[in-house]
Amino acid sequence: MSDKAKTMIGLGITGTVIFLIVFFATGTIIEGKLGFFELTYAAILLFLVGGSTLVFVQRNKDLKKGVAIEDELSKKVFRKAGSQAYFASVWIAVGLLWYNGFITDNSTLKALSMAQTLGLMIILPGAIFIGLAFIYSKKGEVE
Amino acid sequence: MKNRNKILLAGAITVLVVASLLLFASTLLAKGKIQEIILPGGILLIVVMFMIPFIKRRILDVKKGYPYEDERSKKIITLASARAFTLSIWWLLALMWYADFAQESSWPELIPRHVAAAGIVGMAALFALSYLYTSWRGEVE
Numbered sequence: 644m645s646d647k648a649k650t651m652i653g654l655g656i657t658g659t660v661i662f663l664i665v666f667f668a669t670g671t672i673i674e675g676k677l678g679f680f681e682l683t684y685a686a687i688l689l690f691l692v693g694g695s696t697l698v699f700v701q702r703n704k705d706l707k708k709g710v711a712i713e714d715e716l717s718k719k720v721f722r723k724a725g726s727q728a729y730f731a732s733v734w735i736a737v738g739l740l741w742y743n744g745f746i747t748d749n750s751t752l753k754a755l756s757m758a759q760t761l762g763l764m765i766i767l768p769g770a771i772f773i774g775l776a777f778i779y780s781k782k783g784e785v786e
Numbered sequence: 787m788k789n790r791n792k793i794l795l796a797g798a799i800t801v802l803v804v805a806s807l808l809l810f811a812s813t814l815l816a817k818g819k820i821q822e823i824i825l826p827g828g829i830l831l832i833v834v835m836f837m838i839p840f841i842k843r844r845i846l847d848v849k850k851g852y853p854y855e856d857e858r859s860k861k862i863i864t865l866a867s868a869r870a871f872t873l874s875i876w877w878l879l880a881l882m883w884y885a886d887f888a889q890e891s892s893w894p895e896l897i898p899r900h901v902a903a904a905g906i907v908g909m910a911a912l913f914a915l916s917y918l919y920t921s922w923r924g925e926v927e
Contacts, residue, residue, distance in 0.1 A: 725868030732874060733909055737803070740902035745810055748817075760898040761882045764905050765875060772871065 686762070690769065719785040724775035732768035739763060789848045793841065800837040804830060829903060832910050866920040870913040877908040 739760055747754040755763070779785050807830040811823050847853075881901055888895045896904070 722864055722868040725871040726864040729867040729871035729874065729909070729913070732871065733906060736902050736905045736909065737806075740899060740906065741806065741810070743902060744899040745813060748813065755898055757885050757896065757898050757901055758882075760901050761878060761885065761905075764902070765878050765882070768871070769875070 686766065690766070694773075716783070716785070717780070720776055720779040723785050724772050724779060727775055728768045728772035731771045732764065735767050736764055789853070793844055793848060796837075796844070797841055800833065800841065803833055807833070829906055829910070832907065836910075836914070862917070862920050866917040867913060869916040869920065870909065873912045873916065874905075874909045877912060878905055881905065881908070 739755065742752075743754050743760065746752060807827075811827055811830070814820075814823050881896075881904060884893075885896050885901065887893065
C-alpha cells in the first residue's frame, strides 16, 4: 500500500470516528443530557482530534518532502509501546474488576460508574502508549 | 532472568489470577449472584485453557535445553499484542457505544463490573486472534 493511501485511510477512519462521536454528542446536548458519558466522549474526541491532526500534519509534511512516512525506528517504537500498553490495559481492566467487584463490596469505598470504568480503560492505556512511544523515540533505540 | 525463574514467575502470575477469579466467583456465589459468575467464570476458563498448555510446553522446552523464548516468538508476541492493543481500543469504544445504546433501548444493560469483565474477555480473544494471524502470516519485520 502506498504512503498516500495509508495516510488517506488513517484520515478516513479517524474522520469517521470523530463524526460518529460528534453525532452522538450533539444529539445528547440537544436533548439536554450532558452527563459523565458525554464528557468522556468529549475527552476522547479531543484526544483523537489532537492526535490525528498532529499525525496528519507530520505525514503530509513527510509526503511533500518525499520521505518515507513510517521508518523502521518509528515502526519498532509503536510496536513496543503498543505491546506494553496492551499488557498494561489488561492489568488495568483486572484492577478495575477487582475494585468494582470485590473491594467496594467489602469496604466503604464507592464503586466507579460505567462511564468512569470505560473512560479509565481507554484513557489510561492510551496515555501509557503515548508516554512509552515518546520515551522510546527520545531514547532512539528499541530492541 | 534465568529460564527457571521465568517459568516460576509465569506460574505464580497464573496462580494469582486463577485464585483472584475463584475468590471473586465464590464471593458472588455466597451473595447469591449466580448470573454474575458467568463472566469471571469465562475468564477463568480462558486463563486455564491458555496458560496450562503454555507453561507445560515451556517447562518441556527448558528441560530439553531449548531457550525459554527465541527471538522470533518474542517478535510475534510483540507484534500480536501491538495489533491487539489497537483492536482493544475499538472494542472498548464499541462497549461504550453499547452501554449508552442499551440505556435508551430495551437491550440488556451492562453494569461497571460487567464492562471490565467484557473488556478483559474481548482483549484476550483479540490477542488470541491477533497471535494466530501473526503466526500464520509469519512476517514479523
